[in-house]
Each structure stands twice: as C-alpha cells, then as structure tokens.
Amino acid sequence: MKYKINGNEDILFNNNAFYCVGTGRMGLALQKHYYEQLKFVQDKIGFEHIRGHGLFCDDMAIYREYKEKDDEPAIIEYCWTYLDMVMDSYKELGIRPFLELGFMPKKLASGDQTIFYWKGNVTPPSDYKKWTDLVQATLTHLIERYGRDEVVEWPVEVWNEPNLPGFWKDADMKEYFKLYDLTSRAVKEVDPRFKVGGPAVCGGTDKEWIKAFLEYVEANKSPLDFVSRHHYTTEVPERNGHYGYPKLHEVSRCFEQLDSTRGIVDSFKSFDGMDIHVTEFNTSYIPTAPVHDTNENAAYIANMLATFGDNHASYSYWTFGDIFEEFGVPFTPFHGGFGLVANGLIPKPTFWTFAFYKNLTKQYKKCVLKTPECVVVQCGESDATPGAGNSSGAQNTTNVCYKGVAWNIREKKPITLELELPLPAEDGANVLVTHMTDENVCNPLKVWHDLGEHPNPSAEEIELLRTAAVPQITTKRCGNKVSITLEKNAVCYFEVRNAPIKSDRGYEYGR
Numbered sequence: 001m002k003y004k005i006n007g008n009e010d011i012l013f014n015n016n017a018f019y020c021v022g023t024g025r026m027g028l029a030l031q032k033h034y035y036e037q038l039k040f041v042q043d044k045i046g047f048e049h050i051r052g053h054g055l056f057c058d059d060m061a062i063y064r065e066y067k068e069k070d071d072e073p074a075i076i077e078y079c080w081t082y083l084d085m086v087m088d089s090y091k092e093l094g095i096r097p098f099l100e101l102g103f104m105p106k107k108l109a110s111g112d113q114t115i116f117y118w119k120g121n122v123t124p125p126s127d128y129k130k131w132t133d134l135v136q137a138t139l140t141h142l143i144e145r146y147g148r149d150e151v152v153e154w155p156v157e158v159w160n161e162p163n164l165p166g167f168w169k170d171a172d173m174k175e176y177f178k179l180y181d182l183t184s185r186a187v188k189e190v191d192p193r194f195k196v197g198g199p200a201v202c203g204g205t206d207k208e209w210i211k212a213f214l215e216y217v218e219a220n221k222s223p224l225d226f227v228s229r230h231h232y233t234t235e236v237p238e239r240n241g242h243y244g245y246p247k248l249h250e251v252s253r254c255f256e257q258l259d260s261t262r263g264i265v266d267s268f269k270s271f272d273g274m275d276i277h278v279t280e281f282n283t284s285y286i287p288t289a290p291v292h293d294t295n296e297n298a299a300y301i302a303n304m305l306a307t308f309g310d311n312h313a314s315y316s317y318w319t320f321g322d323i324f325e326e327f328g329v330p331f332t333p334f335h336g337g338f339g340l341v342a343n344g345l346i347p348k349p350t351f352w353t354f355a356f357y358k359n360l361t362k363q364y365k366k367c368v369l370k371t372p373e374c375v376v377v378q379c380g381e382s383d384a385t386p387g388a389g390n391s392s393g394a395q396n397t398t399n400v401c402y403k404g405v406a407w408n409i410r411e412k413k414p415i416t417l418e419l420e421l422p423l424p425a426e427d428g429a430n431v432l433v434t435h436m437t438d439e440n441v442c443n444p445l446k447v448w449h450d451l452g453e454h455p456n457p458s459a460e461e462i463e464l465l466r467t468a469a470v471p472q473i474t475t476k477r478c479g480n481k482v483s484i485t486l487e488k489n490a491v492c493y494f495e496v497r498n499a500p501i502k503s504d505r506g507y508e509y510g511r
Contacts, residue, residue, distance in 0.1 A: 001371065001373060001379065001415065001416070001417055001418065002418040002419075002420075003369055003371065003417075003418070003419055003420070004055055004419075004420040005368050005369055005372060005376065005402070005419060005420065005421050005422060006422055007368065007378065007400075007421075007422040009366075009367070009368040009369065010366045010367070010368075011366075011367040011368065011369065011370050012310060012367070012370075013306075013309070013367035013370055013375060013377065014309030014310060015305070015309055015357060015360060015361055015364075015465050016308070016309040016312065016313060016314050016315065017305050017308065017309070017317070017354060017357055017358075018045070018046065018047050018048060018050050018278070018354075018358060018361075019047070019049060019111035019277075019313070019316070019373070020048065020049040020050065020051055020098050020279065020314050020342075021041070021047040021049075021050055021051075021316055021317055021319070021320045022050070022051055022052060022279075022280055022316050022317060022318035022319040022320065022338070023038075023050050023051065023052035023319050023320060023321070024052055024053075024059075024321075024323060024324035024325060024326070025052055025053045025054030025057060025059070025118060025120070025285065025325070026052055026053070026054045026055050026060055026086055027057065027059035027060050027082065027086075027118075028087070028323050028324070028325070029085075029086040029089060029090070029223045029497075030082060030085060030333070031323055032343075033323055033343065034323040035089055035093075035504060036320065037320065037321035037322070037339070037341045037343075037345060038050075038089075038093055038320055038321060039093055040072060040094070040339060040341060040345055040347075041321065041341060041351075042093045042095060044093060044347075044351075044355055045340075045348065045351075045354050045355050045358050046094070046185070046358065047095055047320070047389050048096060049095065049097065049098040049150075049154075049155070049316075050090060050095050050096070050097060050098060050212075050320070050476050051097070051100055051157070051279055051280075051316055052100065052319070053100060053102060053103065053120060054059070054102075054103065054118070055083075055099065055100060055101060055102065055138075056101070056102060056103060056104065056105050056134065056138075056313050057103055057105070057118070057120050057121075057415075058088075058105060058106050059082075059118065060082050060083060061079050061081070061082055062078055062079055062080065062083055062105070062134070062138065063078065063105035063107065063108055063134055063443050064076070064078065064079055064107075065077075068240065074107075074114055076130065076133070078134070078137050078138075078141070078179055080141050080201045082143075083138070083141070083372060084145065085144075087142065087145070087146065091146070096153065096154055096465050097154050098155045098157065098279065098316070099154055099157065100152060100154065100157045100159070100160055100200070100274060100279075101135060101156065101157065101158050101159060101183060102120070102158075102159045102160050103115075103120035103121050103122055103160075103391075104121040104122065104123055104124070104125060104131075105121070106121055106389070107127050108126060108130055108131060108134070109121045109123045109124075109125070109126060110123045110125060110126040111123035111124075111169060113164065113169050115166050115167060115324050116268070116323055116326045116327075116432035117326060117327060117328040117329075118326075119212075122166070122167050122169055123167055123169045124172075124175050124178075124179060124221050125179075128178070128179075128182050131179075131182075131183070132182055132183060132185075132186035135183055135186050135187065136186050136187075138187065139151070139156075139187065139190045139191075139194070140190060141245070142154075143190070143191070148191065152191050152193040152194050154194075155195045155196075155197065155225075155226070155277070156187050156194055156195065156196045156197070156279075157196075157197055157198060157200055157228050157279060158179065158180045158183045158184060158196065158197070158199075158200070159179065159180075159198065159200060160200050161201060161202045161230065162176040162179075162199060162201065162209075162364075163199070163201040163202070163205045163206065163209045164202060164203075164204070164420045167224065169207075173209065173212060176199065177212075177213065177216045180198050180199065180213075180216075180217075180222065180263045180387065181216075181217075181220055181222045181471045183402060184196045184198075184223040184224065185222070185223060187223070187283055188223045192423075194351070195225040195226060195263075196223055196224070196225055197224060197225055197226035197227060197228050198213065198224075198228055198237045199227075199228070199229075199275065200228045200229065200230065200279060201213075201214045201229050201230065202229065202231075202232070202280070203230070203232065203257065203285075203287070204232035206229060206257065206260075206261070207260055207261075207264065208225065208483035210229065210261060210265070211264050213273055214227075214264070214265065214421075216317070216338075218268060218270050218271075224271070224274075225274075225275070226274060226275040226276065226277050226313065226451050226508035227259075227261070227265050227271070227274055227275070227276050227277070228276070228277045228278070228279045229261055229276070229278060229279070230278065230279060230280040230281065230318075231255075231257065231258045231278050231280070231281040231315075232280075232281065232282055232283065232284060232285040233249045233254050233282075233283050233300070233304075234246035234247060234248050234249065234284045234285065234289070234291075235247045235249070237284065237286055237289060241336075242288055242335070243288050243289070243290060243336055244284070244286045244288055244289050245289070245290065245291075246284045246289055246291065248283055248291065248296075248300060250410075251300070251303055251372075251409055252302055253394045254300070254303070255307075255308075258278070259311075261276055261311075262276065262311045270468060272368060275313035275489055276311065276312050276313060277312070277313055277314045277315075277316070278308075278314065278315040278316065279313050279314075279316050281304075281308075281315050281316065281317060281318060281462060282317060282318045282338055283297055283300055284303070284309055284337075286327070286334075287324055287326050287330075287335075287336065287337050287338050288330075288335060288336045288337075289336040290334070290335075290336040290445075291334050291336065292337060292338060292339075292348070292350070293334045293335075293336060293337075293342065293348055293349075293445045294349065294445060294489070295317040295349045295438055295439050295442075295443055295489040295490070295491075296409070296489045297348075297349065297350050298348070298349035298350040298352065298353045298407075298437060298489070298491050299353075299407040299408060299409040299439045299489045299490065299491050300409055301317075301350050301353050301354075302353045302356075302357075302405060302407040302409070302491045303372070303409050305354075305357050305408055306370060306375045306405075307354065307370075314445045317338075317340065317350075317354065318338050319338040319339050319340075320339060320341065321338055321339040321340065321341045322335075322338070322339035322341060322342050322343045322345065323339075324337055324338060324339065330343070332453070332454075332455040332456075333346065333448065333455075333457060333462075333465075334444075334445050334448050334453075340354060342444070344457065344465060344466070345462075345466065346444050346462070346465045346466055346469050347444075347452055347466075347469045347470075348444070348445075348469070349437045349443065351441060352435070352437050352442065352471055352491065353405075353437075353491050355493075356405045356435065356492075356493035357405055359403060359493055360375065360403050360405065361379050361464075362379065363378070363379040363401070364377055364379055364423055365378045365380065366378055366381055368402070369404070373406055373407060373408065373415065373417065374404055374405065374406035374407070374417055374485075375404060375405050375406075375444075376402055376403070376419070376459065377402070377403050377404070378400060378401075378402055379400070379401045379403055380399045380400045380401050382480075383414075393415075398421070400422075400497070400498070401425070401495055401497040402419075402421050402470040402495070402496045402497070403493070403494070403495050404419075404493070404494050405491065405493055405494075406484060406486055406490075406491070406492045406494065407486065407490060407492070408438075408486035408487065408488060408489065408490045409489065410490060411487055413488070414485050414486060414487050414488070415450065415485070415486050416483055416484070416485045416486070417483070417484045417485075417486065418481065418482070418483050419481070419482050419484075419496075420480060420481050421478075421480050421496055422480070423438070423480040423496065423497070423498055424479070424480060425479050426479055427477075427478070428477040428478070428479070428481045428501075429478075429479060429480075429498060429499075429500070430477070430478050430479065430480065430496055430497060430498050430499055431472075431475060431476070431477060431478065431496070431497060431499035432477075432478045432482045432484075432494060432495075432496050433473070433475050433494060433495045433496075434473070434474050434475075434484060434492055434493070434494045435471040435472070435473050435492065435493040435494070436471055436472045436473075436474070436490060436491075437471050437472075437490065437491050437492075438486070438487040438488065438489055438490035438491070439487060439488055439489055439490075440469060440487060441471070441472040442468070442469060442471045442472060443468070444465045444466075444468045444469040445487035447464065447465055447468040448465060451464070477499075482494075482496055489509065
C-alpha cells in the first residue's frame with residue numbers, strides 16, 4: 001500500500017480509548033498484585049477512569065444490618081473501611097472511578113440468584129428505599145472524603161447488563177427501568193452535576209432494550225446524561241477444559257452489532273447527539289479465551305481503535321489486568337484472561353496496542369491518514385520560513401513529526417506500507433523509528449509455550465517472559481519516503497522526523 005501525505009489533510013480521528021479501562025470486582029483492588037498491575041498500566045499508558053463490578057458486594061462490606069434485640073427491626077449502618085482503601089489507591093495512581101452501582105448486598109437482596117465464582121447477587125432490592133439510601137450515603141461519603149467538585153466528575157452507571165438473565169433476575173426490563181428511575185433520581189438529589197446513565201446492555205436484545213429504555217426515560221423524565229452499552233466481537237466459544245475458543249468476527253463487521261446504537265439514540269429528539277459510553281469491550285466475552293493473550297488480539301484491537309471514537313465518547317477495554325476471578329482463580333499466567341497485563345507483570349501484545357495509540361496523542365495536532373491498516377498523525381509545529389533550507393522546495397518541517405500505528409490483521413503474508421511525507425527529501429535527512437510487535441517479536445505467549453507452559457513459572461522464567469514481552473525497536477536514516485513491513489498479526493508504532501547529524505568534532509560514526 002502506497003500513500004502520499006502532503007500535510008494539509010485533517011481527517012476525523014477521535015482517540016477516546018483512554019477515558020476509561022475495566023477492572024475485576026472492586027474488592028480485588030485490596031490485593032498487592034492488583035495494585036502493581038494497575039500501577040504498571042498507569043505508568044506506561046495512563047487511563048482517566050476505571051470501572052468494575054462489585055461496589056456493593058459483601059466483600060466490600062459497605063451495607064450492614066444488626067439488631068439490638070431479636071424481636072426488633074434491623075438497624076442499618078454503613079462501613080466505609082474497604083471503600084476508602086480502594087479509592088485512596090486509585091487516587092494515588094491518578095485514576096478516577098467510573099462508578100457502576102451494583103451488585104446487591106445479600107441482606108438487601110430480594111432473592112438468592114448470584115453470578116460468578118464470587119457470587120454477586122443479581123436480584124432487585126427487597127426495599128427500594130433502603131437501596132436509594134445506600135446509593136446516596138455512598139456518594140455523600142465520597143464527597144465528604146474527596147471533595148464535592150472532584151466526586152461529581154465521576155460518572156455513575158446503574159447496574160450491569162440487565163438484559164442478560166445472568167446479571168439481572170429474569171432480565172426483567174420493567175424492574176430494571178424502575179431501578180434506573182429511582183436510582184438516577186437519588187443520584188441527582190445528592191448533586192445535580194453527577195452524570196448518570198445506563199442501561200449497560202450487551203448483545204442479543206441490545207437494540208430492543210436501548211429503544212425501550214429511551215422511551216421509558218423520555219416518558220417518565222428520568223435523569224439521563226449518557227447511554228451505555230457493551231461490545232464484544234466473537235461468536236459463542238467452543239469449550240475445552242478450562243478454556244473457550246471463540247471465532248472472531250470478520251474485521252469488516254467488527255462494529256456490526258454496535259453500529260445501530262448511534263442511530264437509535266439520535267432518533268429521539270430528546271437524546272440526539274447524546275454521549276454513548278461503551279463501558280466494556282474486548283474480542284471475547286469470557287475470561288478464559290486464549291485469543292486475549294495473542295498478537296492476533298493486539299492487531300484486531302488496533303484496527304478497532306482507529307475508528308471506535310467516531311461515534312462513541314469512550315470505549316473501556318475490559319480489563320487492565322488479570323487479577324480477575326469471574327470463573328475462579330486462574331491456573332496459569334497465560335489463561336486467556338481479559339487483561340492487558342498477565343499475572344507476573346507480563347505485558348501482553350494488546351498492552352502495546354494501547355501504549356502505541358497513547359503515543360499518538362502526545363503533541364498531537366491532526367490526523368493526516370486513516371486507512372484499513374494504519375493511522376498517521378502530525379505532531380509539533382514548524383518554526384522556520386516555509387520553503388527555506390530545503391532542496392525539495394517543501395516547507396521546512398524541522399519541528400514536525402509524523403507518528404503512526406499500523407497493523408496487519410488476518411493477512412497470512414507480510415504487507416508493506418509505503419509513505420511519502422512532507423519532510424526533507426534528501427536521503428538520510430530524517431529518521432524512522434519503529435516499535436514492532438508480531439508473532440516473532442514481543443510474543444510472550446510463544447515463549448511461555450516453548451518453555452513448557454509451566455503453570456507456575458519460576459522467578460527466572462518470569463523475568464525471561466517480561467524481557468520477551470517488549471517491542472522490537474529499530475531505527476533507520478531515511479529521506480521523505482519510508483517503507484514498513486508488517487508480518488502476520490503485527491502492530492507497529494512508528495515516528496518519522498527530521499534529524500540532522502550533529503557530530504562532535506572528530507567523531508566519525510562507523511570508523
């Protein structure tokens with residue numbers, strides 16, 4: 001593929017991938033290795049918000065009831081000990097909560113239905129007044145501890161995937177709408193500046209639910225600041241032992257299920273143009289899908305991030321790390337977990353996809369190329385007279401840098417990307433820097449396999465896996481034409497900039 005960039009292009013590219021990232025249930029944030037993985041992700045990438053389940057689950061121990069005497073009504077009290085520990089750690093790492101309100105405390109639940117290894121209760125409250133009191137008390141406590149102007153910047157989402165019977169008893173639409181209405185009003189009573197939304201649906205009946213939800217909200221004048229939903233891009237997995245092997249959707253239809261949401265929202269005059277937050281997305285929707293650990297996953301996600309922001313205010317990768325227990329504690333470091341980081345603090349290839357896209361935002365000016373295999377942006381400004389000091393006659397672009405992310409998804413043979421850029425044309429006037437991940441470099445899953453797939457690698461093996469999980473960096477002196485070859489499932493970050501040689505007196509490279 002050959003592309004010529006003249007520098008005058010200005011192409012739609014909304015890079016909203018870093019507004020939020022997913023996590024396992026909130027109680028896991030009390031673990032040392034959870035904190036280490038999140039710190040690693042924040043240091044290398046940096047997300048603004050974090051969203052996960054389990055705020056009101058019993059392991060967080062917020063909602064309590066006791067009786068002075070057996071024959072007297074229960075007295076409610078709240079315990080903020082673990083909540084404060086979790087929120088303090090998030091603050092320390094420079095990340096804000098995206099509050100998902102759920103699941104139901106056991107003593108407030110109307111039934112016994114639970115989900116996951118850690119048994120999150122998914123039944124409606126037995127008493128809606130006690131539920132809304134809990135929501136308001138939690139928000140009020142957070143405001144008292146962290147400041148009102150800060151906490152009202154934390155988005156609030158009501159429940160998780162209520163259109164699926166596993167996450168909401170009987171997928172009862174009418175009951176969820178009641179929950180949403182009462183909860184959203186309770187949130188706004190604490191402070192009208194809170195942004196509250198839903199319905200956080202996923203797959204299957206998503207179209208019917210979103211339309212019916214908006215009809216309900218409009219008719220009942222329920223508070224609504226954003227619409228939320230989830231998005232996964234695989235078929236039902238084939239089960240084998242601890243694992244599930246799903247078939248990825250074709251790249252051309254990776255947004256097929258998602259595309260209808262914008263049209264549904266905009267069909268309502270009251271909600272036309274309203275923000276849509278995709279509060280979970282990944283390829284597979286199970287935490288035991290080996291595809292999550294592969295270079296193929298990294299390339300597939302790279303393709304998605306190029307255009308995801310065109311219609312969505314944010315899209316939250318599910319999840320940042322593999323301290324995660326929906327199906328139980330994993331047996332091995334590479335178990336198909338959702339995370340960007342494998343246990344052992346080993347970055348997966350998809351971790352670098354996000355790191356590469358984050359680099360595009362630094363000194364970002366505009367997008368100059370977006371194709372099915374790459375995004376290129378212009379960064380920096382020219383500080384020289386146009387046309388001066390440049391034998392090609394082009395603008396002097398001493399301080400201009402072109403950055404890009406390129407990928408090769410679903411091509412079994414290498415592809416070559418050729419770019420002509422508005423930089424000095426003389427051979428050797430510029431430098432091309434590439435950071436490459438593919439099946440041959442930055443593939444810790446292969447290294448783990450070659451080492452014997454040990455379920456509990458030694459410290460030496462962990463260090464080797466970390467070393468193997470780093471992109472290959474290459475540099476090359478060039479003119480204004482560059483060529484980048486992408487092997488199967490490659491993701492490449494690259495920079496091209498003017499780089500005049502400024503040798504010390506008497507120094508001759510290579511002599």
